Amino acid sequence: MTxxxxxxxxxxxxxxxxxxxxxxxxxEWPGLTKLLGFPFHLKHENHQPVGxxxxxxxxxxxxxxxxxxxxxGIIGVSTGNQGQSLAFAGRHFQVPCxxxxxxxxxxxxxxxxxxxxxxxxxxxxxxxxxxxxVEEFVKTHGGRYVHSANEPLLIAGVGTMAWEIFEQLPxxxxxxxxxxxxxxxxxxxxxxxxxxxxxxxxxxxxxIAPAVAExxxxxxxxxxxxxxxxxxxxxxxxxxxxxxxxxxxLMDDVILVSEDELRLAAYWILxxxxxxxxxxxxxxxxxxxxxxxxxxxxxxxxxLSGGNxxxxxxxxxxxxxxxxxxxxx
Numbered sequence: 001m002t003x004x005x006x007x008x009x010x011x012x013x014x015x016x017x018x019x020x021x022x023x024x025x026x027x028e029w030p031g032l033t034k035l036l037g038f039p040f041h042l043k044h045e046n047h048q049p050v051g052x053x054x055x056x057x058x059x060x061x062x063x064x065x066x067x068x069x070x071x072x073g074i075i076g077v078s079t080g081n082q083g084q085s086l087a088f089a090g091r092h093f094q095v096p097c098x099x100x101x102x103x104x105x106x107x108x109x110x111x112x113x114x115x116x117x118x119x120x121x122x123x124x125x126x127x128x129x130x131x132x133x134v135e136e137f138v139k140t141h142g143g144r145y146v147h148s149a150n151e152p153l154l155i156a157g158v159g160t161m162a163w164e165i166f167e168q169l170p171x172x173x174x175x176x177x178x179x180x181x182x183x184x185x186x187x188x189x190x191x192x193x194x195x196x197x198x199x200x201x202x203x204x205x206x207x208i209a210p211a212v213a214e215x216x217x218x219x220x221x222x223x224x225x226x227x228x229x230x231x232x233x234x235x236x237x238x239x240x241x242x243x244x245x246x247x248x249x250l251m252d253d254v255i256l257v258s259e260d261e262l263r264l265a266a267y268w269i270l271x272x273x274x275x276x277x278x279x280x281x282x283x284x285x286x287x288x289x290x291x292x293x294x295x296x297x298x299x300x301x302x303x304l305s306g307g308n309x310x311x312x313x314x315x316x317x318x319x320x321x322x323x324x325x326x327x328x329x
Contacts, residue, residue: 001249003190003245003246003249003250004152004155004242004245004246005152005155005156005159005186005187005190005246006190007190007191007193007194009152009153009155009156009159009190010156010159010160010162010163010187010190010191011163012156013056013060013153013156013157013159013160014160014163016059016060016063016064016157017056017059017060017157017160018160020059020092021048021049021055021056021059023164023167024043024044024045024047024048024161024164025043025044025047026041026042026043026044026164026165026168026169026301027041027042027044027273028040028041029042029272029273030272031268031271031272031273032268032269032272032273032285035268035272035289036288036289036292036295036300037292037296038292038295038296038297038298038299038300039298039299039300040285040288040300040301040302041169041172041299041300041301041302042269042273042275042284042285042301042302042303042304043161043164043165043301043302043303043304044275044304045161045281045303045304045305045306046275046276046277046278046281046304046305046306046307046308047307049088050081050084050085050087050088050112050116050308051081051084051112051306051307051308052081052084052085052278052281052305052306052307052308053081053158053161053184053303053305053306054081054082054084054085054158054183054306055084055085055088055089056085056157056158056160056161057082057085057151057153057154057155057156057157057158057183058082058085058086058088058089058090058154058157059085059088059089059092059157060153060154060156060157060160061086061089061146061151061153061154061157062074062086062089062090062092062093062095063089063093064153065093065095065144069144070093070094070095072096072142072143072144073090073095073096073097073098073142073143073144074086074090074095074096074097074098074143074144074145074146075097075098075099075100075134075137075138075141075143075144075145075146076097076098076099076100076134076145076146076147076148077099077100077101077127077130077131077133077134077148078099078100078101078105078109078113078127078130078148079101079102079105079106079109079127079180079232079233079235080101080105080106080109080110080112080113080232080233080308081109081233081305081306081308082148083099083101083109083113083118083120084109084112084113084116084308086099086118086146087099087112087113087116087117087118088116090116090117090118091116091117091118096119096143097116097117097118097119098118098119098120098121098141098143099113099118099119099120099121100120100121100122100123100124100130100131100133100134100137101113101120101121101122101123101130102122102123102124102125102126102127102129102130103122103123103124103125104125105122105232106232106308106310107310108308108310108311109308109310110122112308121133121137126226126227126228126235126237127227127235127236127237128227128236128237128238131148147240148180148181148183148240149181149182149183149240149242149243150240150241150242150243151242152242154183155183155186155187155190155242155243155246156187157187158183158184158187159186159187159188159190159191160187161184161187161188161303162175162187162188162190162191162192162195163191163195165188165191165301166191166192166195166196169299169301170195170196171196171198171199171299172196172199172299172300172301173198173199173200173295173298173299173300174199174200174201174202174295174298174299174300174301175188175192175199175200175201175202175300175301175302175303176202176203176204176255176283176284176287176288176300176301176302176303177201177202177203177204177284177303177305178203178204178205178233178234178280178281178283178284178303178305179203179204179205179212179213179234179254180233180234180235180236180280181212181236181239181240181243182203182212182239182240182243182244182246182247183243184303184305185201185203185243185247185251186243186246186247186250186251188201188303189201189246189247189250189251190246190250193250200252200253201250201251201252202251202252202253202254202255202287203216203247203251203253203254203255204254204255204256204257204283204284204286204287205234205254205255205256205257205283206227206229206231206234206235206256206257206258206259206262206279206283207256207257207258207259208226208227208228208229208259209224209227209228209229209231209234209235209236209237210222210224210256211223211224211227211236211237211238211239212236212239212243212244212247212254213254213256215239215244216239216244216247216248216251216254217254219248221238221239221244222238222239223237223238224237224238225237229259229262229279230259230262230263230279230313230316231259231262231278231279231280231282231283232278232279232280232310233278233279233280233281233305233306234279234280234283255287255290255291257283257286257287257290260320261286261289261290262279262282262283262286263279263282263313263316263317263320263321264286264289264320264321264324265277265282265283265285265286265289266278266279266281266282266309266317266321267317267318267320267321267322267324268285268289268321269281269282269285269304270317270321271321275304275307276307276309277304277306277307277309278305278306278307278308278309278310279309279313280305280306281303281304281305281306281307282304283305284301284302284303284304285302287302288300288302
């Protein structure tokens with residue numbers, strides 16, 4: 001089977017991405033390793049200049065636009081991190097950028113998109129309604145619509161994240177990757193299957209936003225009525241064609257985690273590493289803890305995909321974490 005993105009595409013993206021971004025750290029945190037009972041490494045994509053891994057794809061995509069496309073501008077839909085990615089790349093390459101977000105999107109992410117110089121439009125009750133609006137908007141206003149997943153250059157760009165992992169840790173047993181629409185897990189799969197095929201690449205989603213996981217498991221296309229996770233990076237109601245195709249070919253498994261398991265994982269990351277994780281970014285640790293018996297004796301990497309936590313969620317994260325600690329005393 002010939003997939004729409006190859007390992008060579010990731011290698012081609014490396015010089016474009018690394019021209020603007022330094023490799024992010026991969027740390028084994030003793031507190032998390034002790035908590036889980038096996039070596040656990042975090043890939044710190046929260047250290048990116050927009051606080052999330054998506055910026056890799058934005059840079060790779062926008063850097064390849066021709067002059068006509070740059071003049072017309074780019075438009076995308078996002079719950080926040082993809083919007084920051086495109087806005088960051090648009091500012092650097094002097095490409096006009098418009099981002100559509102759901103009406104109740106993370107306010108800090110919205111502020112960051114505006115601060116990067118993009119026009120921000122708030123529309124719809126969730127990502128999927130915002131996406132429908134964008135697809136109509138671009139017909140009348142023009143511009144290059146940048147789909148959040150069905151773009152090979154985005155997937156290749158974020159695949160550079162996995163390339164960096166294997167440069168530092170050549171033989172991990174498991175890599176846990178959050179799934180929104182799947183660009184991150186797809187890029188990781190492509191690199192892993194080339195660099196160390198024994199590594200298992202496992203996606204993570206929220207139990208109340210499981211459309212991609214269920215589509216992968218059932219070999220159908222599952223659309224849910226809602227995707228109301230507090231972790232907005234997970235909050236999609238339907239899969240994307242390209243990334244689902246790659247996941248079906250290369251992804252090894254998927255784990256669903258609860259809303260409070262995500263909160264507890266975010267608390268542990270804050271306590272043991274002093275890093276702030278957004279909900280989706282906490283997903284790999286939540287999955288590792290939930291399946292800690294399964295992963296015993298293995299070296300596990302979790303991708304901390306972003307640190308752009310809506311600070312209104314922080315009190316609940318602290319409440320859940322402290323409650324858990326009291327129950328263990």
